[in-house]
Amino acid sequence: MSPQRRRQTRAQTQAKTRTRLLEAAAEEFAAHGFAGASIDAITARAGYTRGAFYSNFATKADLLLELSEAQMARFSTTALPAILAATEPDRTAEAARYLLTEAPAGELLVLVELARLRPSHPELGGVIDRLTARSLAFVDEVLTAADTAAEQPNPSLDAAERRALTQALLAAVLGLLLLRDLGVDLGLDAAERLLRGVLAPPSDDTEGGPR
Amino acid sequence: MSPQRRRQTRAQTQAKTRTRLLEAAAEEFAAHGFAGASIDAITARAGYTRGAFYSNFATKADLLLELSEAQMARFSTTALPAILAATEPDRTAEAARYLLTEAPAGELLVLVELARLRPSHPELGGVIDRLTARSLAFVDEVLTAADTAAEQPNPSLDAAERRALTQALLAAVLGLLLLRDLGVDLGLDAAERLLRGVLAPPSDDTEGGPR
Amino acid sequence: MSPQRRRQTRAQTQAKTRTRLLEAAAEEFAAHGFAGASIDAITARAGYTRGAFYSNFATKADLLLELSEAQMARFSTTALPAILAATEPDRTAEAARYLLTEAPAGELLVLVELARLRPSHPELGGVIDRLTARSLAFVDEVLTAADTAAEQPNPSLDAAERRALTQALLAAVLGLLLLRDLGVDLGLDAAERLLRGVLAPPSDDTEGGPR
Amino acid sequence: MSPQRRRQTRAQTQAKTRTRLLEAAAEEFAAHGFAGASIDAITARAGYTRGAFYSNFATKADLLLELSEAQMARFSTTALPAILAATEPDRTAEAARYLLTEAPAGELLVLVELARLRPSHPELGGVIDRLTARSLAFVDEVLTAADTAAEQPNPSLDAAERRALTQALLAAVLGLLLLRDLGVDLGLDAAERLLRGVLAPPSDDTEGGPR
DNA sequence: TATGAATGAGGTTTCATTCAT
DNA sequence: CATGAATGAAACCTCATTCAT
Numbered sequence: 001m002s003p004q005r006r007r008q009t010r011a012q013t014q015a016k017t018r019t020r021l022l023e024a025a026a027e028e029f030a031a032h033g034f035a036g037a038s039i040d041a042i043t044a045r046a047g048y049t050r051g052a053f054y055s056n057f058a059t060k061a062d063l064l065l066e067l068s069e070a071q072m073a074r075f076s077t078t079a080l081p082a083i084l085a086a087t088e089p090d091r092t093a094e095a096a097r098y099l100l101t102e103a104p105a106g107e108l109l110v111l112v113e114l115a116r117l118r119p120s121h122p123e124l125g126g127v128i129d130r131l132t133a134r135s136l137a138f139v140d141e142v143l144t145a146a147d148t149a150a151e152q153p154n155p156s157l158d159a160a161e162r163r164a165l166t167q168a169l170l171a172a173v174l175g176l177l178l179l180r181d182l183g184v185d186l187g188l189d190a191a192e193r194l195l196r197g198v199l200a201p202p203s204d205d206t207e208g209g210p211r
Numbered sequence: 212m213s214p215q216r217r218r219q220t221r222a223q224t225q226a227k228t229r230t231r232l233l234e235a236a237a238e239e240f241a242a243h244g245f246a247g248a249s250i251d252a253i254t255a256r257a258g259y260t261r262g263a264f265y266s267n268f269a270t271k272a273d274l275l276l277e278l279s280e281a282q283m284a285r286f287s288t289t290a291l292p293a294i295l296a297a298t299e300p301d302r303t304a305e306a307a308r309y310l311l312t313e314a315p316a317g318e319l320l321v322l323v324e325l326a327r328l329r330p331s332h333p334e335l336g337g338v339i340d341r342l343t344a345r346s347l348a349f350v351d352e353v354l355t356a357a358d359t360a361a362e363q364p365n366p367s368l369d370a371a372e373r374r375a376l377t378q379a380l381l382a383a384v385l386g387l388l389l390l391r392d393l394g395v396d397l398g399l400d401a402a403e404r405l406l407r408g409v410l411a412p413p414s415d416d417t418e419g420g421p422r
Numbered sequence: 423m424s425p426q427r428r429r430q431t432r433a434q435t436q437a438k439t440r441t442r443l444l445e446a447a448a449e450e451f452a453a454h455g456f457a458g459a460s461i462d463a464i465t466a467r468a469g470y471t472r473g474a475f476y477s478n479f480a481t482k483a484d485l486l487l488e489l490s491e492a493q494m495a496r497f498s499t500t501a502l503p504a505i506l507a508a509t510e511p512d513r514t515a516e517a518a519r520y521l522l523t524e525a526p527a528g529e530l531l532v533l534v535e536l537a538r539l540r541p542s543h544p545e546l547g548g549v550i551d552r553l554t555a556r557s558l559a560f561v562d563e564v565l566t567a568a569d570t571a572a573e574q575p576n577p578s579l580d581a582a583e584r585r586a587l588t589q590a591l592l593a594a595v596l597g598l599l600l601l602r603d604l605g606v607d608l609g610l611d612a613a614e615r616l617l618r619g620v621l622a623p624p625s626d627d628t629e630g631g632p633r
Numbered sequence: 634m635s636p637q638r639r640r641q642t643r644a645q646t647q648a649k650t651r652t653r654l655l656e657a658a659a660e661e662f663a664a665h666g667f668a669g670a671s672i673d674a675i676t677a678r679a680g681y682t683r684g685a686f687y688s689n690f691a692t693k694a695d696l697l698l699e700l701s702e703a704q705m706a707r708f709s710t711t712a713l714p715a716i717l718a719a720t721e722p723d724r725t726a727e728a729a730r731y732l733l734t735e736a737p738a739g740e741l742l743v744l745v746e747l748a749r750l751r752p753s754h755p756e757l758g759g760v761i762d763r764l765t766a767r768s769l770a771f772v773d774e775v776l777t778a779a780d781t782a783a784e785q786p787n788p789s790l791d792a793a794e795r796r797a798l799t800q801a802l803l804a805a806v807l808g809l810l811l812l813r814d815l816g817v818d819l820g821l822d823a824a825e826r827l828l829r830g831v832l833a834p835p836s837d838d839t840e841g842g843p844r
Numbered sequence: 845t846a847t848g849a850a851t852g853a854g855g856t857t858t859c860a861t862t863c864a865t
Numbered sequence: 866c867a868t869g870a871a872t873g874a875a876a877c878c879t880c881a882t883t884c885a886t
Contacts, residue, residue: 017845049848050847179343179385184347187378251855535666598804612797
C-alpha cells in the first residue's frame, strides 16, 4: 500500500504487458510478415485490445524494432553463453542442438522482415545496421572463444579470411534455420556436419575427390 | 498479316502478360513480402492494370503458387545444368560463383513467404513439400554426379550420412542465397569456404582445434 | 443451302441465343436482384460467354427491359387465355392454381427490380408505365370477361369502384406470389378464398361480425 | 458533467449510431435492393463514414439480418396494437387506413430482398421462416381478437379453413403494402374492399356471378 | 493504463464494358 | 455472331491510428 510498493506494482504490470505484446508480436510477425500481422491479432493473442498496444508502442514499426532488439539481447545474454559454456569438442554439437531445438521459431523470419522494411522505412536503417553489426560481432565472438578454448589461436587467419569465415558461419546458421522453418526434419548430424565443416581449417589439397 | 503470321498472336500475347506479371510479382514479393506486395504495385510494375492480373490469376495466393512453381522449374532446368557443367576440380568454385552472381535475386525471399503462408494456407503445404523434396533430390543428384565424375565413389557413405550431407549442403546454399538477398556483400571466398567445408570429408579427430 | 434456308437458320440461331439469355436473366434477376446479377453469371447459366450477351443486348438495363416485355407478352398470350378459357364457376380456381403452380417463380421479383430502377434510370420510365398500364388493363380484362361470362354485367360498378376492384385484385395477386416466393406453403384454398373474396360483391351490412 | 450525467454516454452514443445506420439501411435497401445498396451510401445517408458501419456490423448481410429483426419487432409492438385498438365495426377501415398511411414505407421491399437472398445465403433461412411464422401468427391473433370482440366465435371454422383465412389475409396485407411501396397510389376503398372481401364468410353458392 | 467507437486510406476483388480476334 | 483479354470504376472489407472515456 506504500507508494513505493504501488509504483513498483504498476511498473511491473506495464512491463508484463509489454513482454506479452512482444511475444505475441514475434509469433505474428514470423507467421504473417510485418505487413500481414495486424495489431488486433497481436493484441488479441496477448490477451489485450488495441488500446494496450498504443499505450506501449508508438507505431507498428516501433514494435518490430523493439522486438528485434529484445531478441538480439536475449540471444546474447542467454543462448550465447550457454553455447560457449560447453566444453570443446562439444561446443559445435551444443550449437547445433540449440539451433535446431531451442532457437525461437521465426526469429529468422523477423530478421527478414527487418531487412525488407529498410528501403521503405529509412528510419529503421540505424537499427538494422546495429543488428547486423551485432550479428557479425557475435560470430566473431564465437570464433574468438573457439580460438581461446583451443589454446591454439590460429595466427594465419588474416582479416579477409576472418571475414569470409564469419559470413560462411552466418550463412550456415541462416540456412539451417530456414530449412527448419520450412518444415524439413533436420537431423542433428546434418547441422553438426555443416557447422563443423565451416569451422574446420580448409584442406590444402583441392584435387582430392569431392567430399 | 497472313493468317500464318497472326496465328498465335492471342495466346502469345497472354503468355507474355503472364510472364511479365510473374516477373514483377517476384520482385514485389521479395521486396515487401506476400502481404506487403500490392496487386496494384505488381501490375503497375509489369505495365498493366489491375484487371490484367485477374484475367490471368484467380487470387494473390494463386500468383505466389504459380511463381513458386515457375522458379522451381527454372532452377532445375537452368541452374542445375550450369553447375554440373563445370569440370572438376572447379565445380565448387563454379557453384559458389553461380550462387552469388547468377542465381536469380529474391528467389529465397519468395521461398520465405511460402514458408510463412503454410500455416494459414494449408493448400500450400503440398507445393512447399514438393519444393523442398525436389531441392533435396537436386542436391543429391549433384553429389552423385560428383562421385561419378571423380570415378571414386565413396562407399563408406551410408544412407544416414548421405542424408545429413544433403541437408547440410542445401542449408549452405539457402543460407548463402538468403544472406545475399538480404543485402550482405558476400565474398566468393566465403561461399567457397562454406561449400568446400560441407563437402570435405569430416575429419576423424574431433579434438583438433575448431575452425 | 439456299440463301433462304441459311438466312432462316441464322436468324433462328440468334433467336435461340436471345431466348436462352432471357431465361437465364429471369432466374438471375429474380434470385439476386438487378444489381446482384452479373452478366457472367447470366451468360454462363445460358451456356455462353459474355461476348454473346453484348452481341444481343446493349446494356444490362436493356436486358431487364426486354425481359419484362417478354414476360408480360407471355402472360398475355399464354396464361391469361388459359385462365379465361375455364368455365365458370371454375375460373377463380383456375386462376388460383395458375398463380401458385405455374406462374414463373420470381416474375414478381423482376417487377420489383424494374420499379426500383426507375429513379436512377429515367429512361426506363416509359417501359415501366407501359407495364403498369398493361397490368391494370389485364385485370380489367379479366373483370370484363367475367362479366361477359356471367352474362350479367354489373351496371352499378362505376369508374371509382372499378378502379378499387382492380387495385385490390392486383394486390391480392402480388401478395400471393410474394408469400409463395417467401417459401410459405400456400394452400389452393387460401388463394381461391382470397380471389373469390375480392371478386365477390361487397356485402351491404358492415355491422355483421367479422368474417 | 456529473458522473451521473455522463454515465451511459458511451453506450447511448453507439446505440444511436446503430439506429441511424439501420434507418439509413432500410431506405437504401428498399430503394436499390440488397446488392445495389452500397455501404458508403448507407453510412453517408446516416451521417457517418464507412468505418462506423464496421464497428457496428460484421458484414452487409449481417446488417440486413438485424434490420429485418428490428422491423419485425416494430411490427409486432407498434402496428399490431394500433390495428387491434380500433373498435368494431370500424376495424377493417382502420386497418386499411393504417396499412396505407402509417405502415413504415419500404418494409416490404426489404422483405423481398430477404426472400431473394435465401437461396444463396442459407443462414437466412431461419430468419425468414421466423418472420413468416410470426406474421401468420400475428394475423391469427387478429382474427382471434376479432372473434372475441364480436362475442360471436365462428364455430364452423375448422383448422384448415382457419389456415386458409390466415394465409389469405396475410397475402392481402403484403400485397397492399407492396403495391404501395412500388409507387401505386392506392385508394382506401381498394384496401378496404380487399380486406373485407377476405374476411367476409365465403358465400355458399359458387354459381353466383363473380363479383 | 486500457478500452473501443470512429476515421479514412488503401487493399483485394468483382464486374460492366470495350475491342481485337 | 461469339470469344475472352484487358480496362478501370467501384464495391466490400481491413486495419493503423486517433480520441473520448
